[in-house]
Amino acid sequence: MKEQKDSFVLEKSSVRDNLWALKGTRMPVLPLLLIFAMAMLSAYASMNISLFTGSMVDANGDVPTRQLVSFAITYLLVGAAAAGTVIFSAFASEKINLGLRVKLWRKIMYTKLSCYDKDSGESLVSRVTSDCDFASKLITTVVQMLATCVTLGLYIERMFRLNKTLAVAMLWLVPVSILFGWVYAKLNFIIAQKTQAMLSGTTTYLVEHTGSLNLIKISGTQAEETERGLEHFDKQYSTQIKTGLMTLAYNAMQHLFSILSLLIPFIIGAQLVNDNVIRVGVVIAFYSIATSVGTVATTFISYVGTIRQANGALSRVISVLRLPDERGEAGLSMDVPDQDITIEELSFSYGGKPALKNISCTIPKNKITALIGSNGSGKSTLFKLIDRLAEPDAGQLRFGSRPAADYDLFEWRKAFCLVAQDSPLIEGTIRENICYGCERAISTEELEKAAKQARIYDFVTRLPEGFDTKVALGGANFSGGQRQCLAIARAILNNPDYLLLDEATSNLDAHSERDVIEALNELMKGRTTVIIAHSLAAIRNADHVIILRDGEVESSGAPAQVMQGADSYLRKVANRAFKCEL
Numbered sequence: 343m344k345e346q347k348d349s350f351v352l353e354k355s356s357v358r359d360n361l362w363a364l365k366g367t368r369m370p371v372l373p374l375l376l377i378f379a380m381a382m383l384s385a386y387a388s389m390n391i392s393l394f395t396g397s398m399v400d401a402n403g404d405v406p407t408r409q410l411v412s413f414a415i416t417y418l419l420v421g422a423a424a425a426g427t428v429i430f431s432a433f434a435s436e437k438i439n440l441g442l443r444v445k446l447w448r449k450i451m452y453t454k455l456s457c458y459d460k461d462s463g464e465s466l467v468s469r470v471t472s473d474c475d476f477a478s479k480l481i482t483t484v485v486q487m488l489a490t491c492v493t494l495g496l497y498i499e500r501m502f503r504l505n506k507t508l509a510v511a512m513l514w515l516v517p518v519s520i521l522f523g524w525v526y527a528k529l530n531f532i533i534a535q536k537t538q539a540m541l542s543g544t545t546t547y548l549v550e551h552t553g554s555l556n557l558i559k560i561s562g563t564q565a566e567e568t569e570r571g572l573e574h575f576d577k578q579y580s581t582q583i584k585t586g587l588m589t590l591a592y593n594a595m596q597h598l599f600s601i602l603s604l605l606i607p608f609i610i611g612a613q614l615v616n617d618n619v620i621r622v623g624v625v626i627a628f629y630s631i632a633t634s635v636g637t638v639a640t641t642f643i644s645y646v647g648t649i650r651q652a653n654g655a656l657s658r659v660i661s662v663l664r665l666p667d668e669r670g671e672a673g674l675s676m677d678v679p680d681q682d683i684t685i686e687e688l689s690f691s692y693g694g695k696p697a698l699k700n701i702s703c704t705i706p707k708n709k710i711t712a713l714i715g716s717n718g719s720g721k722s723t724l725f726k727l728i729d730r731l732a733e734p735d736a737g738q739l740r741f742g743s744r745p746a747a748d749y750d751l752f753e754w755r756k757a758f759c760l761v762a763q764d765s766p767l768i769e770g771t772i773r774e775n776i777c778y779g780c781e782r783a784i785s786t787e788e789l790e791k792a793a794k795q796a797r798i799y800d801f802v803t804r805l806p807e808g809f810d811t812k813v814a815l816g817g818a819n820f821s822g823g824q825r826q827c828l829a830i831a832r833a834i835l836n837n838p839d840y841l842l843l844d845e846a847t848s849n850l851d852a853h854s855e856r857d858v859i860e861a862l863n864e865l866m867k868g869r870t871t872v873i874i875a876h877s878l879a880a881i882r883n884a885d886h887v888i889i890l891r892d893g894e895v896e897s898s899g900a901p902a903q904v905m906q907g908a909d910s911y912l913r914k915v916a917n918r919a920f921k922c923e924l
Contacts, residue, residue, distance in 0.1 A: 434481070474659060478652075530647040681707055685705075701894060762829075775832065784835060
C-alpha cells in the first residue's frame with residue numbers, strides 16, 4: 343500500500359489573538375493572585391532557609407531555640423506554599439477550561455454547517471476537550487512565570503549581597519539557560535503540534551473504522567486495514583519517541599545546571615575562604631541559593647515550552663472561534679401565510695464539483711411535490727438548500743415574493759421539518775427523542791398519539807421501560823425502520839408548516855411502509871410537502887412533480903403535464919407512480 347504523506351500545518355497565534363479568544367470568559371482573578379502570592383512566599387521562605395543553613399554552619403552548633411523554631415516554621419511555609427500553588431493552579435485552570443469550552447461549544451452550535459465539511463467530528467471533539475485543557479495552562483503558566491522572574495531577581499540580589507565575585511561567576515548561567523529555553527520551547531512547540539495532529543488523525547481513523555467493521559469484513563480488507571492501522575501507530579510511536587527525547591534533553595540540561603550550580607560556588611568559594619574573604623557559612627548559603635537559581639532557571643525553561651505548547655492548542659481553538667456563524671441580524675418572522683417556494687437560477691457545488699446547475703422551479707404552497715431523480719441528481723442537495731443548511735453559489739431561494747434570506751433563519755428551520763433517510767437519534771430516552779425540538783411541554787396523550795400515527799406505539803409499549811427506554815449511541819439498539827418511525831413521530835409532534843421527506847420510508851418493510859405512508863398522508867394534509875422517494879407508493883398522491891437529472895431540472899409541473907415531456911427512464915418511473923397514459 344502506498345504510504346500517504348501527512349498534511350500538517352503549524353498553527354500559532356499572537357498575544358492579541360489569545361486575549362481575543364479568552365475575551366468573555368470569566369477569569370479566576372483571586373486564584374491567579376493567590377498562585378502568584380504562593381510562589382513568592384515559597385521563594386522568600388526558601389531563601390531564608392538557605393541563609394539560616396549558612397548561619398548554622400558558622401555558629402558551630404550554638405543555634406538559639408528561637409532560630410530553630412523559626413527555621414521549622416519557614417520549612418512548613420514552603421510546603422504549604424507548594425501545596426497552595428498546586429491547588430489554586432488546578433482550580434484556576436479548570437475555571438478557565440470551563441469558560442473556554444462553553445464559548446467554543448456555543449460557537450460550534452451556531453457556526454455554518456459548511457465550515458465543518460473538511461473538519462471531522464473527532465477533530466472538533468479534541469478542540470473542545472484536550473485543546474481547551476492546554477490553552478488554560480497559558481494563563482496559569484504566565485502568572486507562574488512572572489513570579490519566577492521576580493523570584494530570580496530576589497535570588498540574584500541576595501547573591502550579590504553575599505558576595506559579588508561568586509554572583510558574577512554564576513550569572514553567566516542565565517543567558518545560557520535563556521538560549522537553551524528558546525531552542526527547547528521552539529522544538530517542543532513543533533513536536534507538540536505534530537503530536538496533536540497525529541493523535542487527531544489516529545482517533546479519526548479508529549473511530550471511523552471500528553464503526554465500519556462489517557464493511558471491512560465483508561469486503562475482505564482486514565489485511566489492508568491492519569496495515570493502515572500499523573502506519574498510524576508507527577507515526578504515533580515516532581512522534582512519542584521525539585517527545586521523550588525532548589524530555590530527556592530537558593532533564594539532562596536540568597542536571598547540568600544543577601552540577602554547575604554546585605561546582606561554581608564551591609570551587610570559587612573554597613578559594614575565597616582560603617583567602618579569608620568570606621566564611622564557610624556564606625559559601626553554604628550561596629550554594630543553596632545558587633541551586634535554587636538553577637532550579638528556577640530550568641523551571642523558567644519548562645514554562646516557556648508550556649506556553650508555546652499552549653499557544654499551539656489555543657490557535658486550534660481560535661481557528662474555530664473565527665469561523666463565520668449563522669447568527670446575524672434577526673430577519674422577518676415566519677408567522678405569515680403559506681407561500682410558494684420559488685427556486686431561481688440556483689447553483690451549488692461541493693469543492694468545485696457542481697451538484698445543482700442553474701435550476702429554476704416552483705414548489706407550490708399547500709400541495710405535495712414529488713422530487714424525482716436518479717442517485718447523484720441533486721435531490722438531497724436541494725433539500726439542504728431549502729432548509730437553509732447551506733447557501734447557494736448563485737441564484738436564490740424565494741418565499742413568495744421575498745428572498746428566503748430575509749426571514750429569520752431559526753424561525754425558518756422551525757417552520758420546516760426534514761425527515762431524512764438516515765434519521766439520527768440522540769442519547770437519552772425514546773420520549774426525549776420524539777419530543778426533541780418541541781418548544782412546549784408534551785403531554786403523555788400527545789406523545790402516544792404521535793407514536794400511534796407513526797406506527798411505533800405497539801413496539802415501544804412492549805419494551806420493559808416503554809417510552810423511558812434508553813437510546814444507545816446512534817440508536818444502535820433499534821433497527822433502521824424503528825429509527826425511521828421515531829423520526830416520523832418527532833415530525834408529527836413538532837407539527838411543522840412545511841415537510842421535507844427525504845426517502846422517509848426507505849428503511850421500512852412493505853407492511854410498515856404502508857402504515858407509515860397512511861400516517862404521513864394524514865400529516866401532509868394542508869401542508870406544503872416535498873417528497874424524495876424511489877417508492878412509487880410514497881409519491882403517488884403528489885400534486886406537483888420536479889424531475890432532476892445530473893443537477894438540472896429536466897421537467898416540472900403537474901403530473902399529467904410532466905408525462906408529456908421528455909422520454910426518459912425518470913418519466914417512466916413517474917408514469918408508473920401516477921398511472922398516466924403515455
